[in-house]
Amino acid sequence: MDPTELIPHREPILCIDEVIRVDAEHAVAERLVREGPHTGEDGLQWEGALIEGLAQTAAAMNGHAQRSGDQPPGEGLLVGVRGLVIARRARIGERIRFRVELIKRITPLTLVRGEVTCGDEVIAAGELKFFVGNEP
């Protein structure tokens, strides 16, 4: 699925290429890392793009929940990151996968566990917290 069907992010800040699976409590998205605003001269993706990719994948999960009526509409803000470990940065040419799983939703806050993989290798993982609403 085109992620723009679920999230408001657009180029150049869009960090996911495709939403592979999504339901009210899970989302999986993919990205082919390529040269551009999210990579450096060393051919590696910025760490921020990993975090933003997880955030946008979580946003896709919330977007799906909003479309399904499971969650009231609203825009999301990343308000916290906990226990995030980045084992390595992704390289240009690698296809990476973002997975998020809902830990708890107490509207307007959503807490998810996120993981970024490249093949079988986990390159980043941690918890992210979002405020989703119309009035911060």
Place this chain on the structure above:
Amino acid sequence: MTDPKRYTLDEVTRIVNGIMVDEFEAEEAKLAPNAKLNEDLGLDSLDGVDMVVAIEKAFTCRIGEEEAKSIRTLGDVYDQVMKRLGAVGQLEGATPSEGAA
């Protein structure tokens, strides 16, 4: 299938208070059933969801969204835990009202 663990109110109080001190740096001297999570113990709205998750993990229970939103004081936390435990097992010792705000 093993029986679910049965907690007394004193045990619930001890475990909850431990979480508040260890994970949210609440001042031990301020821990009381009528202590307001925000004003007295310093938890902000962003901490609330973390607190609920920590409580659920500690007691292997699930607190619903509406119940979680109703929590204002430490006594409310004790009450929610005792209600969840009461749903799967018997309460022992003091009644929940002794821990309420």
